[in-house]
Each structure stands twice: as C-alpha cells, then as structure tokens.
Amino acid sequence: MDTEDQISETAKAVQEVAKTTVKAIDAGEKFGGFISRFISGPLEQGMGIFEDKLKYMRWERQVRLMQRADQLLKEIGLDKPTRTIPLKLAVPLLEAASLEDDDFLQDLWAQLLVNAVNCASGISLQRAYIAMLEQLTPLEAALLEKIYSLPYSETQHNGVVVGKLPQEASIGKDDDKEDDLSDPSDDVKLALANLTRLGCIVIQKSWGGGELFKKVNPTLLGRSFVEACTLKTR
Structure with missing residues (x-):
C-alpha cells in the first residue's frame, strides 16, 4: 500500500x-x-x-x-x-x-x-x-449450590431429583420411575434450562428428545465452576 x-x-x-x-x-x-x-x-x-x-x-x-x-x-x-x-x-x-x-x-x-x-x-x-457467573441469576446460583452440595460421585450417574427445588435436592436412584417424580415449578425449570445452556448441568431427555426436568445430572464443568466460587481455606 x-x-x-x-x-x-x-x-x-x-x-x-x-x-x-x-x-x-x-x-x-x-x-x-x-x-x-x-x-x-x-x-x-x-x-x-x-x-x-x-x-x-x-x-x-x-x-x-x-x-x-x-x-x-x-x-x-x-x-x-x-x-x-x-x-x-x-x-x-x-x-x-x-x-x-x-x-x-x-x-x-x-x-x-x-x-x-x-x-x-x-x-x-x-x-x-x-x-x-456473569449470566447467573440469584435463583440459578442457589440451585447450583443445592445440586452440588450432594456427593458428585453419586450424582454423576444417578442424577439429582430436582422436583422440590429450590428448597431441596436429593440423589437419584437407579429404580426411580418418571411417573413417581414431581416436576419443579416453571421458574425453576427455566433456571435449569439456562444452567444446561451454560454447561453447569445436563437435563435428561425423553425417548423423543424432549426435555425432562424431574432429574438432572451434574457436569465436570459445573462442579469445577461451583468449587471455584466457593471459598477455599489455605
């Protein structure tokens, strides 16, 4: 030039x-x-x-x-x-x-x-x-806290039952039946959908590919993120 x-x-x-x-x-x-x-x-x-x-x-x-x-x-x-x-x-x-x-x-x-x-x-x-963290709401952060307060080694494959969130979450079982589990509220569903988008959790799918919000699975990225935002002692 x-x-x-x-x-x-x-x-x-x-x-x-x-x-x-x-x-x-x-x-x-x-x-x-x-x-x-x-x-x-x-x-x-x-x-x-x-x-x-x-x-x-x-x-x-x-x-x-x-x-x-x-x-x-x-x-x-x-x-x-x-x-x-x-x-x-x-x-x-x-x-x-x-x-x-x-x-x-x-x-x-x-x-x-x-x-x-x-x-x-x-x-x-x-x-x-x-x-x-920039994209989290207070509700979403609270849900992550509940989900990752459970032992990762157990929830990684068994999933987390989320029907009672934001009050409580529990470890899933192999014999959990979909019809026996309850759906969370609509605002919790939306929060879980965003957490899935961010890679913090995985929402389970139906055989037809639809989203099922009764159980979710933690992710390696989600666990690492929550640990990074939790104060560590020396």
Missing part, C-alpha cells in the same frame, strides 16, 4: 470514529431529554442526575467488593494475595464483579477473586467461570 492509500484509509477510519462519536453523543442527549421530561428540569440536569447515579452505584458496589474480598482473605488467614491474576482475566472479573448489584452474587464474585489470588486454593481461574 502506497502513502496515498494509507492516508486515504486513515481518513476513512477517522471519519468512522467521528460518526460513532456523534451517534453516541446524540443517544446521550436523547436520553438526557427523556430523563428531563420526567423530572421537570433541563436536559443538562437530567443527564447529570443519570450519570451521577451510575457513578455512585458503581462506586458503592466497588467498595463492597473490596470490603468483602478483604474480609474473605482474613477468614482464610491471609493479609494479602499470594499470587496475581493475569490482566486478561483480572479486567473482565473486576468489571463484572463491580457491576453486580445483588449481594449474594457479588459474594460469589468475591470468593472467586480470593480463590484466584490464593496460591493454596487449588483453583485455576478460567475465563469460562467469569462468563458463566
């Missing part, structure tokens, strides 16, 4: 960036106008309230994350991390953890973070764990 072509390509790139910036500014102004309509104030005031609230919420969640991580480190007898996290994993983990507005889920982020910086935890931080 000669110099003129390079200049032309650079100019095009600059124009595209400029167009994107203008669109972002326009979108921000429109949203500011939207807010101002509901607070009976000028556009600038609307945008200011929105931005200040977002900054405050983000700061508040960051502070809580730091406090929880420090508390968990103390619980396992550490006053500081004993290893560091690669930047390519640290950035998405800390960003997602500081945006989480549910305390139960943020505690899982804090535990994952502390396990990752504790060389004695036996946990190797994976990008998949971050992506999975």
Whole structure:
C-alpha cells in the first residue's frame, strides 16, 4: 500500500470514529431529554442526575467488593494475595464483579477473586467461570449450590431429583420411575434450562428428545465452576 492509500484509509477510519462519536453523543442527549421530561428540569440536569447515579452505584458496589474480598482473605488467614491474576482475566472479573448489584452474587464474585489470588486454593481461574457467573441469576446460583452440595460421585450417574427445588435436592436412584417424580415449578425449570445452556448441568431427555426436568445430572464443568466460587481455606 502506497502513502496515498494509507492516508486515504486513515481518513476513512477517522471519519468512522467521528460518526460513532456523534451517534453516541446524540443517544446521550436523547436520553438526557427523556430523563428531563420526567423530572421537570433541563436536559443538562437530567443527564447529570443519570450519570451521577451510575457513578455512585458503581462506586458503592466497588467498595463492597473490596470490603468483602478483604474480609474473605482474613477468614482464610491471609493479609494479602499470594499470587496475581493475569490482566486478561483480572479486567473482565473486576468489571463484572463491580457491576453486580445483588449481594449474594457479588459474594460469589468475591470468593472467586480470593480463590484466584490464593496460591493454596487449588483453583485455576478460567475465563469460562467469569462468563458463566456473569449470566447467573440469584435463583440459578442457589440451585447450583443445592445440586452440588450432594456427593458428585453419586450424582454423576444417578442424577439429582430436582422436583422440590429450590428448597431441596436429593440423589437419584437407579429404580426411580418418571411417573413417581414431581416436576419443579416453571421458574425453576427455566433456571435449569439456562444452567444446561451454560454447561453447569445436563437435563435428561425423553425417548423423543424432549426435555425432562424431574432429574438432572451434574457436569465436570459445573462442579469445577461451583468449587471455584466457593471459598477455599489455605
């Protein structure tokens, strides 16, 4: 590519960036106008309230994350991390953890973070764990906790009876009959379907290929993920 072509390509790139910036500014102004309509104030005031609230919420969640991580480190007898996290994993983990507005889920982020910086935890931080935790609801996390509280060696092949979730789960039996087991509620079914999508569990299938929600099976990925989000002692 000669110099003129390079200049032309650079100019095009600059124009595209400029167009994107203008669109972002326009979108921000429109949203500011939207807010101002509901607070009976000028556009600038609307945008200011929105931005200040977002900054405050983000700061508040960051502070809580730091406090929880420090508390968990103390619980396992550490006053500081004993290893560091690669930047390519640290950035998405800390960003997602500081945006989480549910305390139960943020505690899982804090535990994952502390396990990752504790060389004695036996946990190797994976990008998949971050992506999975980002996509969990509090209900789904609670279901995983129940399912993986049972011995993996027994549930791996016998399955887990889930009709009484989220209250309880039990180890399946070889002689379990489908008609004798109950279905979980619709919200639990939907949560189990998402956990299957994430690779945390496997939903059993009918002979025709339909989903059966009365029993599920744990997975190696699911077990490893739950262990990574469970605080490990030194």
